[in-house]
Amino acid sequence: MKDNGVYAEISDRLGVKAEYDASLAKMCSYGTGGKAAVVYYPDNEEAVRLLDKELKEKGSPFVYLGGGTNVLVSDKGYDGAVISTAELKGITVNGKILIAKAGDRISDVMTSALYNSLGGIEFLSGIPASVGGAVAMNAGCFGKSVGDYVSYVVAVSGIYTASECRFGYRTSRFLTENDGVLSVCFNLDIAEYEQSENKITYFNAMRRSKQPMGKSAGSVFKNDGYFAGKIIDGCDLKGLSEGNAFVSEKHANFIIAKNGAKSEDIRRLIQKIKATVKEKRNVELVEEIRYLGEFENEDQF
Numbered sequence: 001m002k003d004n005g006v007y008a009e010i011s012d013r014l015g016v017k018a019e020y021d022a023s024l025a026k027m028c029s030y031g032t033g034g035k036a037a038v039v040y041y042p043d044n045e046e047a048v049r050l051l052d053k054e055l056k057e058k059g060s061p062f063v064y065l066g067g068g069t070n071v072l073v074s075d076k077g078y079d080g081a082v083i084s085t086a087e088l089k090g091i092t093v094n095g096k097i098l099i100a101k102a103g104d105r106i107s108d109v110m111t112s113a114l115y116n117s118l119g120g121i122e123f124l125s126g127i128p129a130s131v132g133g134a135v136a137m138n139a140g141c142f143g144k145s146v147g148d149y150v151s152y153v154v155a156v157s158g159i160y161t162a163s164e165c166r167f168g169y170r171t172s173r174f175l176t177e178n179d180g181v182l183s184v185c186f187n188l189d190i191a192e193y194e195q196s197e198n199k200i201t202y203f204n205a206m207r208r209s210k211q212p213m214g215k216s217a218g219s220v221f222k223n224d225g226y227f228a229g230k231i232i233d234g235c236d237l238k239g240l241s242e243g244n245a246f247v248s249e250k251h252a253n254f255i256i257a258k259n260g261a262k263s264e265d266i267r268r269l270i271q272k273i274k275a276t277v278k279e280k281r282n283v284e285l286v287e288e289i290r291y292l293g294e295f296e297n298e299d300q301f
């Protein structure tokens with residue numbers, strides 16, 4: 001629905017900042033992809049609820065976007081609305097309870113926790129996510145996930161306790177139902193500042209030793225019952241390239257986008273990896289990254 005008139009009318013009526021024909025490449029960590037018909041920047045929770053309702057009523061497709069660190073945007077762009085959470089910010093701490101808004105960065109949550117002698121979530125250190133994206137994806141590493149520390153989530157459709165969030169491996173009800181996460185209440189552990197800081201230093205060092213630099217979206221494939229990186233490495237696919245995208249030599253589950261890379265390069269590389277791993281190991285790799293917009297026919301490899 002590429003009708004800027006309709007999108008502009010919604011923006012004016014609700015008083016929500018909007019950008020039309022907006023580049024998504026600058027909003028995503030791969031730095032690739034085309035434009036969205038509109039990106040809205042609501043700065044309060046009620047505005048998100050109203051936007052969500054309006055877009056549904058008008059029949060416009062829409063998605064939520066946080067840090068854009070797990071998304072591959074089609075080079076053709078997205079013919080719909082993007083609701084960015086970038087301006088939904090504000091962290092409060094009371095005892096062991098930390099409440100953050102969807103657009104807060106996980107790194108800011110960690111800093112607030114640290115200065116309030118709270119911990120438990122140090123394992124998230126270095127994940128470049130927003131709070132909403134991390135909770136929707138149930139981001140995690142080193143055997144733990146963000147959902148382990150969630151008390152409840154305020155979403156567009158209501159309030160959900162942790163057990164109602166349907167957290168699974170890199171998924172939640174918010175992701176599967178495109179239900180906007182507005183704010184998250186974390187129940188953290190009491191922690192000594194120094195111990196917490198040491199853990200953060202340790203996790204950052206682990207990350208630096210294992211993960212490559214460069215533009216990526218972290219792990220491309222899920223590690224659900226197996227380590228995708230090991231399987232890909234075992235198929236001798238490190239260094240494989242398509243256009244200006246290549247499989248990292250340091251970590252085979254990372255695809256790095258060089259300058260000039262197109263999303264289609266990344267997509268073709270993903271398809272080649274999947275086909276090779278299926279042929280050589282009979283394993284069906286499943287993408288952890290999320291696609292936005294339309295891509296070429298999936299069966300081309």
Ligand SMILES: Cc1cc2nc3c(=O)[nH]c(=O)nc-3n(C[C@H](O)[C@H](O)[C@H](O)COP(=O)(O)OP(=O)(O)OC[C@H]3O[C@@H](n4cnc5c(N)ncnc54)[C@H](O)[C@@H]3O)c2cc1C
Binds near residue numbers: 127
């Ligand atoms: C260098 C690097 C390292 C990484 N390491 C890890 C890691 O160790 N572990 C890990 O799990 N991930 C990792 N990632 C991937 C990524 O950071 C996580 O998946 C993160 O949770 C995505 O958060 P985001 O805010 O960027 O979400 P986005 O990329 O903006 O969105 C991801 C998905 O969540 C949805 N979404 C976003 N915000 C909301 C919201 N408010 N409400 C509802 N849905 C929403 C989007 O529609 C999309 O489907 C890494 C990425 C990079 C670039």
